[in-house]
Amino acid sequence: MSGDHSSSVISAHVRQVEALLEQRGLLDDGEIDRRIDEFAAGGTPANGARVVARAWVDPGFAERLLADANAALGEVGLSMSGGLQEQRLKVVANSATEHHVVVCTLCSCYPIALLGPSPSWYKSEAYRSRVVRDPRGVLREFGVELPAETRLSVWDASAESRYMVLPRRPEGTDALSEAQLAGRVTRKGLIGTALV
Amino acid sequence: MTTGTDRFAPGDRVRTRSLDPAGHTRLPRYARGAVGVIVEPAGSHPLADDRARGRVGSAQTVYHVRFAAADLFGAGDHTVTVELWEDYLTPVEEDAP
Structure with a gap:
């Protein structure tokens, strides 16, 4: 079961991908957090x-x-x-x-x-x-x-x-x-x- | 909008795959190699197993499949309805009358 999502390996991987997407202009700074907030609002x-x-x-x-x-x-x-x-x-x-x-x-x-x-x-x-x-x-x-x-x-x-x-x-x-x-x-x- | 493959109809008996794949799957372990009944189609989507491996497959029908708890766990009088891609399912031939 995938009950634990706190893996530092996965977190680090996600942060790295997010940073690359931001560097290449595919994502605005903080866009993912903003989209999540909008979705949950x-x-x-x-x-x-x-x-x-x-x-x-x-x-x-x-x-x-x-x-x-x-x-x-x-x-x-x-x-x-x-x-x-x-x-x-x-x-x-x-x-x-x-x-x-x-x-x-x-x-x-x-x-x-x-x-x-x-x-x-x-x-x-x-x-x-x-x-x-x-x-x-x-x-x-x-x-x-x-x-x-x-x-x-x-x-x-x-x-x-x-x-x-x-x-x-x-x-x-x-x-x-x-x-x-x-x-x-x-x-x-x-x-x-x-x-x- | 993609169209479904619709290989099964409500009421059809199906058996789930018993294979234990090396990577991601949405066929829960407790529901492998079990016989259930198609309740209804639940949309059409590319197989999650393929998407998790970076493969782009065509959409196939996903079904609500109902199992008797006794068939899954050896006990229990309830039912469990799982949502399963067509690839996970094979038809179970009815016994000849």
């Missing part, structure tokens, strides 16, 4: 929460979101195009019979535009290696106790797609506005390591 779990709240109040939107998430995001003014290329988004919906949880076992792929920077536990080797093998046990450690008959579905972001969980709408929230509903959605709920 709009990313916050509030975006994902807004998508979920819309899906809860608008079944048509929910259907479009599950069928083609990238297209549906445009309806709420969001996109997955913040990086060099648009990333495909796959939204998976929890139900009374199935619970989804997302991981990137190979590194730490994550929908930053919708969820912001990932939490440290998401990048830990413990989470990445254990949740594919024993999701029920890992969820229990997160305080999520699911009925034995609930099917568990783990999604490994091993290629180019990013994933977000559409949690179930909590009971007794019929009177809440869309904005109030968005306030109930947590980052862990969007990864699948918490209920909402």
